[in-house]
Amino acid sequence: MDKILILDFGSQYNQLIARRIREMNVYCELKPFDVSLDFIKEFAPVGIIFSGGPSSVNDEGAPDVDPKIFELGIPILGICYGMQLTSSRLGGKLSSGKSREYGRAYIENLAPDSPFFKGISLKTQVWMSHSDYVSEIPQGFYPIAKTDTIPFAAIGNDEKKIYAVQFHPEVNHSLEGRKMLSNFLFEVCGAKAEWKMDNYIKIATENLKNTIQDKKVVLGLSGGVDSSVTAALLARAIGKNLTAIFVDNGLLRKNEREEVEANFKDMLNLIVVDARDEFLTKLAGVTEPEKKRKIIGNTFIEVFEREANKIKDADFLAQGTIYPDVIESSVNKKGASTTIKSHHNVGGLPENMKLKLVEPLRDLFKDEVRELGLKLGLPEKLIKRHPFPGPGLAVRILGEVTGEKCDILKEADHIFIEEIRNAGLYDEISQAFVVLLPVKTVGVMGDCRTYEYVVALRAVKTDDFMTADWFEFDPKFLKKVSSRIINEVKRINRVVMDISSKPPATIEWE
DSSP states (O other), X not given: OOEEEEXXXXXXXXXXXXXXXXXXXXXXXXXXXXXXXXXXXXXXXXXXXXXXXXXXXXXXXXXXXXXXXXXXXXXXXXXXXXXXXXXXXXXXXXXXXXXXXXXXXXXXXXXXXXXXXXXXOSEEEEEEEEEEEEEEOOTTOEEEEEOSSOSOSEXXXXXXXXXXXXXXXXXXXXXXXXXXXXXXXXXXXXXXXXXOHHHHHHHHHHXXXXXXXXXXXEEEOOSSHHXXXXXXXXXXXXXXXXXXXXXXXSOSOTTHHHHHHHXXXXXXXXXXXXXXXXXXXXXXXXXXXXXXXXXXXXXXXXHHHHHHTTOTTEEEEEOXXXXXXXXXXXXXXXXXXXXXXXXXXXXXXXXXXXXXXXXXXXXXOHHHHHHHHHHTTOOHHHHTOOOOOTXXXXXXXXXXXXXXXXXXXXXXHHHHHHHHHHTTOGGGOSEEEXXXXXXXXXXXXXXXXXXXXXXXXXXXXXXXXXXXXXXXXXXXXXXXXHHHHHHHSTTEXXXXXXXXXXXXXXXXXX
């Protein structure tokens, strides 16, 4: 299968590059910028992409590559920092300061016959984010595009099949960016579109059978998309040799435990553990978000291990780790990228764990996981459900988590999602939920003064969850939701709406 190698120089958009390529049915992997030449040769990519990054090529200790990479004869595309690095290492010159560009810009196509710019408009919108720029291009290169600000917005060398762009073709704001990436894959690299989910199911199933054979596997089933698809794939490969342990931590959505039992009780061996009191006891008095995450993660491991140890003949532990978990939880030793947040899947496993780890979704992005789940026959309502954080309601209850607050939030959130579904808006919204705020306000109910909780409604629309816009509901819809929550959920007397976009806000509140 033809593959593309993406070298990560720390760009916030590096996952987007990989997703765009996968969407075109070409397999790719994102690796640290300093992988060895031997690794690259063994990986045998048909093309290499240098991502953008926050550094300046001129900085001391800036991320760099082995210059021999340009002698491998493999097509290369440099993006933003990748363009500056490519130009600098091949004899070009950089400048900075006077030609900074951030946000939307328009490039003029200077080389419509270039294989990289084949079919691109003579003028098109792109997304810029740079202060340094290429002021003199290397020998053998020619200008492909320019802006009013910089003379070399894109350059190329057809003979060596090396191209570079100062903008970010992977983001939606670059209106013809997908076409440019497609040109690099198919016109420049000659890649074949062989990465398809039907093929993946066959390969993954066969690999799991060969790896596990007749041994037993234990899986922590959360009820979310990732662990559910992991369970379905493993069940297809090894059947009843899979035992799933579902831990009810008291921080789940309303009716989630019942839905998990209905979906999986006939597919595999399912053990349900009621650990609500244990989790809530350990969370008592804790208000700091990251501390909540660690307590929940550690407690889950304790409960899971306790139950897993009862299965005496288990050899493997399965996890629903997906590719973004792997990428975001890795810290490059030279600092090109840093940990964004702790993930409940990747971190926290005991060092002396006797079970072997199996992660069948480790190479898949979320949209690929959803596609896989549908092909495996899981309910569409489960597969297309909005994301739910690993720590559950604990990070949607600002401040201390209690059983009463969980019950209040479950009911309010259920009403909000129910009304979104009733209005036919669920698939238009990328993520929607309710947040319980750590404040109380004065209200009036039945001619009596109340002093109760406030909840905030949050709904966003996004293509990639790296940026997001708040969803604009019809006022009549909001009026109905607010009325239902206040009338049907005890201890709430005020509903507000979060109308913040990402950035500057994040999607979740904690």
